[in-house]
Amino acid sequence: MQISELSDRSGLTVQAIKYYIREGLLPKGTSATATRADYDRRHLERLRLIRALRELGELPVATIRRIVAMVEDERVGLGELFRTAQHALGPAVHCPPDDPDRRAAHRDVQDLLGELGWRVSPRAPARDLLAHSFVELRRLGFPITLTDLRPYIRAASDVAEHGLGRVAGGEPRTRSMHCMLVSTVLYEQVLTALHRLAQEDAAARRFGDA
Amino acid sequence: MQISELSDRSGLTVQAIKYYIREGLLPKGTSATATRADYDRRHLERLRLIRALRELGELPVATIRRIVAMVEDERVGLGELFRTAQHALGPAVHCPPDDPDRRAAHRDVQDLLGELGWRVSPRAPARDLLAHSFVELRRLGFPITLTDLRPYIRAASDVAEHGLGRVAGGEPRTRSMHCMLVSTVLYEQVLTALHRLAQEDAAARRFGDA
Numbered sequence: 206m207q208i209s210e211l212s213d214r215s216g217l218t219v220q221a222i223k224y225y226i227r228e229g230l231l232p233k234g235t236s237a238t239a240t241r242a243d244y245d246r247r248h249l250e251r252l253r254l255i256r257a258l259r260e261l262g263e264l265p266v267a268t269i270r271r272i273v274a275m276v277e278d279e280r281v282g283l284g285e286l287f288r289t290a291q292h293a294l295g296p297a298v299h300c301p302p303d304d305p306d307r308r309a310a311h312r313d314v315q316d317l318l319g320e321l322g323w324r325v326s327p328r329a330p331a332r333d334l335l336a337h338s339f340v341e342l343r344r345l346g347f348p349i350t351l352t353d354l355r356p357y358i359r360a361a362s363d364v365a366e367h368g369l370g371r372v373a374g375g376e377p378r379t380r381s382m383h384c385m386l387v388s389t390v391l392y393e394q395v396l397t398a399l400h401r402l403a404q405e406d407a408a409a410r411r412f413g414d415a
Numbered sequence: 416m417q418i419s420e421l422s423d424r425s426g427l428t429v430q431a432i433k434y435y436i437r438e439g440l441l442p443k444g445t446s447a448t449a450t451r452a453d454y455d456r457r458h459l460e461r462l463r464l465i466r467a468l469r470e471l472g473e474l475p476v477a478t479i480r481r482i483v484a485m486v487e488d489e490r491v492g493l494g495e496l497f498r499t500a501q502h503a504l505g506p507a508v509h510c511p512p513d514d515p516d517r518r519a520a521h522r523d524v525q526d527l528l529g530e531l532g533w534r535v536s537p538r539a540p541a542r543d544l545l546a547h548s549f550v551e552l553r554r555l556g557f558p559i560t561l562t563d564l565r566p567y568i569r570a571a572s573d574v575a576e577h578g579l580g581r582v583a584g585g586e587p588r589t590r591s592m593h594c595m596l597v598s599t600v601l602y603e604q605v606l607t608a609l610h611r612l613a614q615e616d617a618a619a620r621r622f623g624d625a
Contacts, residue, residue, distance in 0.1 A: 216554070257555055284622035288615055296607075323616035331611035338604040344426070345467055347581075347597050354609075356577040357602065360570035361609035362617075367566040369617045371557075385618070387557050392567065393610060394548040397506075397603060399564075399571035401541030404599060405498055406533035407572075407579045412494035 208234070211244045215252040222252065228266055230255055230273055250379040257383050261390040262294045276378050283378070287385050288326060294389060298333040306343070310336035313349070320351075321358065368392055418444070421454045425462040432462065438476055440465055440483055460589040467593050471600040472504045486588050493588070497595050498536060504599060508543040516553070520546035523559070530561075531568065578602055 212219045225231040231251055234242030251273065258269045272290050275281045301307065314335050318325055325332070339349050368388030372381045422429045435441040441461055444452030461483065468479045482500050485491045511517065524545050528535050535542070549559050578598030582591045 324619040335608035361613040365613035398545035403571040403575035408497040409534040
């Protein structure tokens with residue numbers, strides 16, 4: 206296909222596509238004539254992934270380049286690929302590094318992961334978010350117990366398993382990465398929105414509407 | 416108790432407490448002597464709620480004043496009180512008002528809530544967030560189906576019910592409001608963090624660690 210069709214089907218402008226080619230995020234098309242290049246399905250998949258990384262993750266071009274290179278490199282397993290992308294997505298929590306409460310909360314997170322038997326890298330930014338939430342909860346007078354966490358653990362596991370189910374076997378790696386990204390970022394928004402709506406419904410049922 | 420003890424126990428500075436009294440968020444203490452006022456348990460509960468509203472919701476003083484006045488007014492039911500606070504928390508989604516995709520997504524959200532039988536105000540900001548997520552998912556080539564939403568609906572309901580369980584019967588209304596706020600904001604962070612961790616674990620199990 207020509208660049209105009211690639212633009213139509215990816216939802217990106219021709220300028221943006223040329224920019225991604227210049228930045229090394231997308232390979233050049235094959236030269237059909239002196240002034241026209243041809244693009245194929247792989248270019249389209251790649252562009253859709255780049256767009257999702259930019260729009261959903263708000264990732265800088267250098268990070269997108271690194272992820273795209275890993276997608277390209279078949280020696281990199283999907284587990285490592287997903288982990289790299291997920292860690293790049295954050296969420297970044299600003300924290301004073303040597304706060305004793307924070308250190309204790311990180312140990313609690315580690316103990317919890319150990320108890321659950323979850324295989325999570327020591328560098329996963331979600332550890333920081335969970336430790337941060339634990340610190341805040343304690344500070345506001347709501348200490349964490351494993352019993353209180355159980356429903357959240359179950360909900361998170363169920364939804365994570367379901368999200369991973371979107372990654373089919375045998376599809377292009379760009380597409381697998383794209384599915385994972387959508388499951389992480391967009392379906393997390395869906396979960397948050399549904400949680401707020403479910404809370405409003407539950408409170409209305411228990412305490413009345415008016 | 417004196418203002419210094421109130422400061423210790425609420426985790427707020429004396430200056431902050433005096434500011435909240437001036438702004439009408441907290442009633443004055445009873446005058447014990449010409450230079451000393453006495454504060455009681457209700458002042459402490461109120462301050463803890465104000466602190467949670469400021470820190471978790473980043474709400475402006477005018478909004479906090481409105482919520483605190485509703486907490487004080489026993490004619491306002493807990494259902495209405497929680498709903499007001501939740502709507503103030505947002506999340507605010509910036510959206511072009513007359514976008515046809517957005518309008519269609521809002522109808523889908525309405526249909527979904529109707530099908531679930533959830534009692535949710537037409538003004539709930541979480542409707543915007545859900546509609547926004549639907550639009551984004553479609554735009555990126557992931558149309559929504561009810562089957563795909565089921566696990567998220569179940570997870571959101573379970574967690575919302577559990578969160579509401581933190582609100583005990585017969586406790587002061589400031590405390591009930593405080594519990595609700597923590598369940599909404601902090602436990603939503605806990606859920607997000609656990610979701611990311613569960614995803615990393617699920618991907619490691621399915622595709623390997625290295």
